[in-house]
Amino acid sequence: MSFSDALSIRPGAWRLPALRLPPLRAILAGLFLLALALAAIEPRLFTAANPLAIAPREAFQPPSWVHLFGTDQSGRDIFTRVIYGARQSLLLGVGAVALSMSLAIILGLIGGLGGRFAERAVSWLLDVLFSFPTLVLALLFAAHLGSGIGPLIIATGIGTAPGYARMVLGQVIAARNAGYVEAARALGHPPLRTIARQILPNAMRPLIVTITMGIGQAIVWSSALSFLGLGAKPPAAEWGTMLAMGRDFVQRAWWLTFFPGLFIVLTTLATTVFGRYLQHRLEGRGA
């Protein structure tokens, strides 16, 4: 920020910024994510039915007012199952991104602050890891970790980590030479405190958007793994597992695969749109 910029803030600095509504698409995306979070916390807000209740006589009902998204091969209501799936899917998305970012931060800090050899070694390791497609890397781990949501988070987190680690490394390298780090060092702050208070926050700020969008992507990857039969097992109401089960009936009942997949698409789209909006906001503020 230049001197004149700093001056121009002065008059009226006490006033609240003018209330400007975000664009419609960002509002819609935000509302969808909010609804999803509510469904994850308390699915009964949206549906009264039981996601696991079997009703063989009502199997393969097409979408109607009674069954909004139709029913599956055991007569279970698909809308209910999709709503109940929100918890698992959000947990997977957030968990995988958290794991992946933790790995990325560790690698990024070692590479960025560990001296020239560490920087070379880490960036080379990341280049190699980056040559593994995400799904291939995730598959290598998913196959042997067993089934369930934990292994799914681990596999997805590891699979997406190289990409994030590259970004974190770049940001740490940019931040370590910044004036404020120099200043902290000159003030005699211990290195760990400088890392925690100066380098890490500044390196992570541009990644907020990436993290937001990454949650949607992680949901896609983990549902792809469960679609392949690795991870959550039926009859769990997880979107990828529902797709995998519906796959055998594509010819007969398209709604079994259409609606769970639609929610994956909407979630990814909402995180992307919302992430873009955050990006504009943050860049507009000069961050």
Added chain:
Amino acid sequence: MSAGVLAFPSGDGLGRLGQRVAIRVLVGILVLLASATITFFALKLTPGDPVRAVLGGPTANPSPETIAATIREFGLDRPLIVQYGLYLERLVSGNLGVSFSQRQPVASVLAQQIGPTLQLTASAMLVAWALALVSVIGTTRRNRFLSAFGSGLEAVAASLPQFWLALVLLAVFAFGLKWFPPQSRDGFAGLVLPTLALAIPLAGFLAQVTRESLELALDQPFILSARTRGLSDLAVRLRHALRHAVLPGISLSAWAVGSLIGNAVLVEVIFSRQGLGRILYQAVTRQDIPLTIGVTLVVTIVYIVASTLADLLFVLVDPRIKAATR
């Protein structure tokens, strides 16, 4: 303009090119060794019975003598680091081992399966770029409605998971309209749906990147100068702006090829199509370690080749790079 770019390198340039290729190959070999190492440890450190895995997976029923012989051959009773040494030794001598799930040498399985996957990846890449360019050139900086429509469509396309798109295409065009076969065998008709399932999400992604840089390029002074020379809008876009706009997309191409191969796992499984992806899936689920490592090595090679090609293409499209490296 393009004649200078495409001109055959002169004597000095050729030598430098040879040097760069040699460095590339050397780095490539190192990357392959590292990739094999990562796969080796990923598979070793995750649970599972390695003896059984080598001898035919969970379904095999080997005799005690065979088990003992295998342990000796692969050094499975020795420390991990020794096993790793033995493994690298076999690998460097070109021995990829035998796949038990396919009951033939890994090398010949890979040779059979790489063709269909490369065909699928290449066609998806071409279709993705074609769709992306049509959308970007057609709708960027047009009237408000058209621009919003274009970028909205691209955002939706980029959010489509390949496996879901594949299922929807299958339901609509294979089972509903019966235009294409539900199972992708040889021939053009079988290639269409898998290609679209891979290409549409990638197209959305490439278009988003290209749109952003096309918008930047259209603001440049040389665009105004081209317009004042009386060029039509389309000519300005195609001949002047596009060259700048495609650069970020090209530099992502190697990554895109990798992700196409990764997603080919899903698409090949859904369309019961031959290929590396389906083989990798089978290998991983049946703990076929030799075959898994073989496939990941091939995927790494494809990635290295693709990133080399992308670099060359980048220089072709952007002569400034070449001038800078001279």
